[in-house]
Amino acid sequence: MDFFFNLFSDPVGFWNSHTLLISQIGINGIIATSMFLVLYSGQLSLAAPGFMAVGAYTSVLMELYWHTPFAVNIAAGTLLAALGGLLVGLPVLRLRGVFLAIATIGFIEALRLGVILNVPITGEGLGLKHAADPLGGVPIILVSLVVTVFLVWRLTKGRLGSAWSAIRQDEIAALSQGINVAQYKMIAFVFSALLAGYGGALEAHLTFIVAPGDEQYGVTRAVQILTFAVLGGSGFVLGPLAGALIVTLLPYIFLQAGPYINVFSGIFLIAVIVFRPQGIVGRGGLAIVRPAWWPRARARAPSPG
Amino acid sequence: MLLRLVDVQRHFGGVRAVDGVSLEVNQGSIQGLIGPNGAGKTTLVNVVTGYARFQGGRAWLESDELTGLPAHRIASLGIARTFQNIRLFKDLTAIENVLIGMHTRRRDDTLAQLATLPLFRSDERSRIKDAYALLESVGLPHSVGTRHAATLPYGDQRRLEIARALALRPRLLILDEPAAGMNPAEKQGMRELIERLNAEGLTILLIDHDMRLVMGVCKRVAVLNFGKKIADGTPDEVSTDAGVIKAYLGTGGDREVTSAPGASGVDEATEVEEAAVTSRAAREPDKAILDVEDLTVSYGAVVAVRGVSFRVAAGEVVALIGANGAGKSTILNTLSGLIRPESGTATFDGLDLANAKASAIVRHGLVQVPEGREILARQTVLENLELATWARRDGAATRKRIEDVMKRFPILGERRALSAGSLSGGEQQMLAIARGLLARPRLLLLDEPSLGLAPQMVDEVFRAIEEIHKEGTTILLVEQNALRALGVADRAYVIETGRILLSGSGDDLLHNPAVRRAYLGG
Numbered sequence: 042m043d044f045f046f047n048l049f050s051d052p053v054g055f056w057n058s059h060t061l062l063i064s065q066i067g068i069n070g071i072i073a074t075s076m077f078l079v080l081y082s083g084q085l086s087l088a089a090p091g092f093m094a095v096g097a098y099t100s101v102l103m104e105l106y107w108h109t110p111f112a113v114n115i116a117a118g119t120l121l122a123a124l125g126g127l128l129v130g131l132p133v134l135r136l137r138g139v140f141l142a143i144a145t146i147g148f149i150e151a152l153r154l155g156v157i158l159n160v161p162i163t164g165e166g167l168g169l170k171h172a173a174d175p176l177g178g179v180p181i182i183l184v185s186l187v188v189t190v191f192l193v194w195r196l197t198k199g200r201l202g203s204a205w206s207a208i209r210q211d212e213i214a215a216l217s218q219g220i221n222v223a224q225y226k227m228i229a230f231v232f233s234a235l236l237a238g239y240g241g242a243l244e245a246h247l248t249f250i251v252a253p254g255d256e257q258y259g260v261t262r263a264v265q266i267l268t269f270a271v272l273g274g275s276g277f278v279l280g281p282l283a284g285a286l287i288v289t290l291l292p293y294i295f296l297q298a299g300p301y302i303n304v305f306s307g308i309f310l311i312a313v314i315v316f317r318p319q320g321i322v323g324r325g326g327l328a329i330v331r332p333a334w335w336p337r338a339r340a341r342a343p344s345p346g
Numbered sequence: 347m348l349l350r351l352v353d354v355q356r357h358f359g360g361v362r363a364v365d366g367v368s369l370e371v372n373q374g375s376i377q378g379l380i381g382p383n384g385a386g387k388t389t390l391v392n393v394v395t396g397y398a399r400f401q402g403g404r405a406w407l408e409s410d411e412l413t414g415l416p417a418h419r420i421a422s423l424g425i426a427r428t429f430q431n432i433r434l435f436k437d438l439t440a441i442e443n444v445l446i447g448m449h450t451r452r453r454d455d456t457l458a459q460l461a462t463l464p465l466f467r468s469d470e471r472s473r474i475k476d477a478y479a480l481l482e483s484v485g486l487p488h489s490v491g492t493r494h495a496a497t498l499p500y501g502d503q504r505r506l507e508i509a510r511a512l513a514l515r516p517r518l519l520i521l522d523e524p525a526a527g528m529n530p531a532e533k534q535g536m537r538e539l540i541e542r543l544n545a546e547g548l549t550i551l552l553i554d555h556d557m558r559l560v561m562g563v564c565k566r567v568a569v570l571n572f573g574k575k576i577a578d579g580t581p582d583e584v585s586t587d588a589g590v591i592k593a594y595l596g597t598g599g600d601r602e603v604t605s606a607p608g609a610s611g612v613d614e615a616t617e618v619e620e621a622a623v624t625s626r627a628a629r630e631p632d633k634a635i636l637d638v639e640d641l642t643v644s645y646g647a648v649v650a651v652r653g654v655s656f657r658v659a660a661g662e663v664v665a666l667i668g669a670n671g672a673g674k675s676t677i678l679n680t681l682s683g684l685i686r687p688e689s690g691t692a693t694f695d696g697l698d699l700a701n702a703k704a705s706a707i708v709r710h711g712l713v714q715v716p717e718g719r720e721i722l723a724r725q726t727v728l729e730n731l732e733l734a735t736w737a738r739r740d741g742a743a744t745r746k747r748i749e750d751v752m753k754r755f756p757i758l759g760e761r762r763a764l765s766a767g768s769l770s771g772g773e774q775q776m777l778a779i780a781r782g783l784l785a786r787p788r789l790l791l792l793d794e795p796s797l798g799l800a801p802q803m804v805d806e807v808f809r810a811i812e813e814i815h816k817e818g819t820t821i822l823l824v825e826q827n828a829l830r831a832l833g834v835a836d837r838a839y840v841i842e843t844g845r846i847l848l849s850g851s852g853d854d855l856l857h858n859p860a861v862r863r864a865y866l867g868g
Contacts, residue, residue: 192460199459200452207446210435217395217429219421219450219514 044293060179061247066289067182068244073269073281074189075236080275081197082229083209085142087263088129091149092122092234093241094258098163100242101171101251115242122238126231134226137212146260157253168252171245178246185243189236194278196232205229272313274320283322348373348408348549349394349425349518355402356386356393363389365573366403371518371551376544378564378581379553385570387553388430391520395427396420407517422450426516428507430523436496440486440506443495444477447513477513484509484539501532505539512543519543520551525559530843537563561585630849631659635820636681636712636789641690643673643680650676652844653690658789658822663815665823665835665852673844674824675717678791681822682714683707694789711788717797717824719778723767727758727777730766734781751780755810772803776810789820796827808834832856 047055056063072089079086096118103114133144157163196202204225207215212222241258245251255261265288273284287294295305313321349371356364364386371377381387392398394405396417405412410423421427426447435443453469481491484505490498495506504524511519521540525533533556540563544550554560560567561581569577569590577587584590634657643651651673658664666674679685681692683704692699697710722730731751735744752759755776761769766777775795782790795811796804804827812834815821825831832838835852848860 195459196456199455200449201456201459203442203446204449206438206442207435207449210437211433213397214429214433214435215446216397216417217421217427217433218447218510219418220446221416221418 044296062289062293064179064182064247065244066286067179067186068240068247069266069269069285069289070186070282071182071189071240071243072237072266073273073285074186074193074278075233075240076266076270077275077278077281078193078229078233078236080270080281081202081209082205082226083212084134084226084230085138086133086145086230086233087142087260087267088126088145088148088234089237089266090258090262091129091145091152092125092237093244093262094149094152094157094253095122095125096238096241097245097251097258098157098169099238101169101245102162104171105169111246115239118242119235119239122241123231123235125238126234127227129234130227130230134223134230146263149259149263153253153255153258157258163253166253168250170250172249178243182243185239189239190278190282193236197278201225201228268310270320272310272320274317274322276319277322280320280322284320287321347371349551350406351390351394351403352405353403354390354393354400354405356389356398357401358389362573364393367570367573367575368403369568369575369578371549372566374544374547374549375566376540376550376552376564378560378567379551379570380555380557380560380567380584381570386573387570388522389573390570391427391522391551391553394420395425395520421514424514424517425520426511426514426518427520428504428511428522428524430526432503432507434495434503434507434510437494439492439494440481440498440509441474441477441491443506443510444480444513445473447510448473448476450514480509480512481506483512483543485535501528501535504528504536508539508543512548516548518549518551520553522553523555524552525554525556533559557585630657631662633660634658635660635695636822637691637693638677638681639691641677641680641692642688643676643685644688649688650844651680651687654841654844654846655690656839656846656849658820660788660820661818662836663811663821663823663834665825665831665838666841667825667828667831667838667855668841668847672841674841675793677841678714678793678822678824681707682712682791708785711786712791713782713785713787713789714791715778715782715793715795717793719774721766721774721777721781724765726763727766727769728762730777731758731781731784734784747784747786751783754783754813755780770803771799772806775799775803775807779807779810779814783814783819787819789822790814792821792823794824794826796825796830804830829856 047058072093075089075092096115098118099121100114100118103109103117104111109117129145129148133141133148136144158165163169197205204215204220207218207220208222208225215222253259256265268288269284270281271284272287273282274280291306291309292302295302295309298305347370349369351367351369354364354367354369355362367386367390369377369379369390379387379390389398393400394412396412396415396419400413403413407420407423407425412420412423412425415423435446438446452473455469478488478491481488486502486505486509490502490506495503498506508519508521508524524540525536528536537559540550540552552560552564561584564581566579567577567581567584568575569584569587577584577590579587636658638657639655641651641654642649654673654677656664656666666677668674676685680687681694681699683699683702683706687700690700694707694710694712697707697712699707699712702710722733725733728748731748735748752762757773758777758780761773766774769777779790779792779795782792792811795807799807808830811821811823815834823831823835832852832855838850838852838855839846840848840855848855848858850858
């Protein structure tokens with residue numbers, strides 16, 4: 042409880058002593074938003090860790106070999122991840138549901154085990170050490186998070202977003218409305234890869250090392266990112282974000298539990314899924330935390346005039 | 347000419363679902379497309395709208411060739427469609443559904459949205475206004491706009507789907523069974539809607555099973571059977587066409603059918619005369635094995651069965667006939683203990699069906715063969731039958747009973763090792779009946795045994811029903827296929843919207859014009 046007590050009693054001190062945690066929340070928030078995009082367009086893709094790896098390794102390698110500026114490295118990593126999204130998307134976006142999930146897992150594991158661990162330039166299993174200033178990036182991360190969430194939220198409101206909504210609800214009916222389903226799915230997939238690449242490139246600079254661990258760029262990470270969306274709910278952009286916040290904070294929430302921390306975290310996650318299957322942020326707002334006197338969310342549909 | 351199809355082909359494996367169909371739809375017309383179940387109507391629509399590939403032939407919408415185009419391109423060329431099994435965006439509101447229909451004529455506003463520019467606000471406002479106008483034009487009130495599509499009543503969902511299709515501003519609207527499952531009043535409303543849209547200048551291709559609707563509303567009707575077009579002409583020409591009558595209504599077996607129901611030109615006077623003669627067989631039996639008194643069944647606020655009384659004597663075949671949604675299946679499900687009645691009684695050979703457990707009812711000898719067959723598709727035929735006897739495995743005796751049943755249905759014996767899902771629809775129905783027989787019923791309830799079967803298959807299933815009856819099993823039969831059911835039934839009851847409208851002997855009802863009217867919602 043000290044953790045949350047400090048947050049309110051000494052915000053400045055809290056900020057200074059938890060920089061890494063705050064940065065990690067920001068990064069996970071960006072990745073969660075990337076996950077939101079694919080889910081919003083009806084695609085159960087778990088490819089995010091792969092694109093994060095592309096962004097991370099690209100930016101670090103450029104820094105080590107070409108000594109290009111930080112911003113250029115990040116931008117290159119982000120764009121290369123988006124290009125990767127296009128290339129991966131071409132074959133796998135024919136698949137749906139669980140089959141798409143398995144194909145994207147195939148992609149991230151092939152990238153991690155097949156490429157990163159076998160190509161000498163990536164440092165193989167040892168990873169790469171670099172000299173970026175890990176803490177200088179905190180404001181950048183938080184600003185990036187706000188901008189990302191805002192842009193994605195606006196996208197869901199336009200023509201693009203309404204097409205994604207239609208595809209998520211019923212692809213066949215979407216086709217009958219003249220929506221080019223394949224194209225719109227690809228747009229979401231590539232944009233999601235771009236965000237994951239950006240998040241990955243930033244994350245590589247949180248510490249002095251980038252290494253190909255499973256919990257970093259493998260299935261474990263993919264499942265964690267999926268948990269953001271399932272826990273928070275994937276109907277609104279704030280859902281996965283809330284999920285990312287909670288999942289990243291779980292070790293602190295259950296700090297008192299000591300060695301049983303994973304047991305408590307597990308029980309908590311199961312409880313949320315049982316009692317709030319649509320996620321914490323579902324239609325009707327934050328139902329679980331909304332007090333009875335709080336005004337009900339108005340129906341989302343626009344009224345005439 | 348708006349739509350022109352030339353020699354369109356589509357096969358599934360060895361099945362020629364659409365086999366060289368040519369069709370022309372004139373600008374401003376309502377073209378009907380009918381045919382028995384499995385005739386290939388929906389497949390033809392799927393090919394034309396880009397959901398299934400052309401395997402031969404070509405199609406044009408005015409001068410635009412449709413052949414080989416993806417579905418979304420065809421939609422944006424101006425062909426809007428609805429789906430047989432309604433496909434709305436269920437978790438979106440009604441108005442959001444209609445707004446999505448405007449996708450193709452909406453300006454790309456992505457950048458403006460990113461910058462939150464007010465530039466397109468007026469666009470949005472006019473779109474929303476249009477959407478409400480569309481809801482109104484299909485007869486949906488304003489208040490429906492903010493409701494989620496999934497929460498709307500069935501008839502309103504059908505209307506909403508049409509509103510969404512209209513949002514495309516189509517040149518051609520294809521309606522795939524828009525009146526399926528509707529009661530007579532709703533059907534009438536749908537008919538008025540179709541006529542009004544056409545009067546406003548929209549060309550419509552209408553597919554439906556309800557002959558009265560199609561014949562009444564269409565200026566031209568094409569008939570498909572087994573993938574081929576067998577007739578094309580005015581409703582009168584089509585309904586008196588010998589080939590059509592044989593294909594579409596030839597399910598009457600050996601009886602002569604002179605005209606399609608709903609068609610004009612039937613000599614009603616003779617029919618009324620014949621119906622006036624009430625035969626002895628039409629009387630209710632004094633001694634009944636099944637006795638239903640004043641049965642009322644509700645689903646929440648919806649009353650499905652209203653005070654129905656009827657009796658079945660041992661050794662009889664009794665049919666309950668009536669259109670979709672009349673309450674027939676609800677009665678059967680209540681008798682077999684799956685639904686509890688709100689009031690009234692049902693007694694089967696001393697057992698109170700309103701309160702007995704479903705399993706006790708089966709043990710007492712009342713066995714239901716459910717609608718849609720409900721067989722286990724991945725299990726073999728033999729495994730399906732073995733599972734039916736699972737409750738009382740008594741070794742040799744059980745095996746003998748399975749062998750007996752297979753003798754009764756030789757086709758099942760031949761296919762015992764095949765998976766049930768690989769059987770044809772008729773064979774699956776045989777399997778479902780065989781499974782029911784294994785429970786050694788004294789009263790067998792058959793729910794829509796001819797559902798979705800080709801005419802030849804219907805004949806076979808009804809032959810089996812007659813044989814089972816001859817062996818001494820009492821049968822209560824629920825059917826939409828009135829001609830067929832009345833042919834085998836000793837007595838029948840005509841059900842409409844939860845009430846018994848008429849009763850009598852099978853033969854009497856067969857010739858009673860009132861049946862046809864009740865049945866077709868006239």
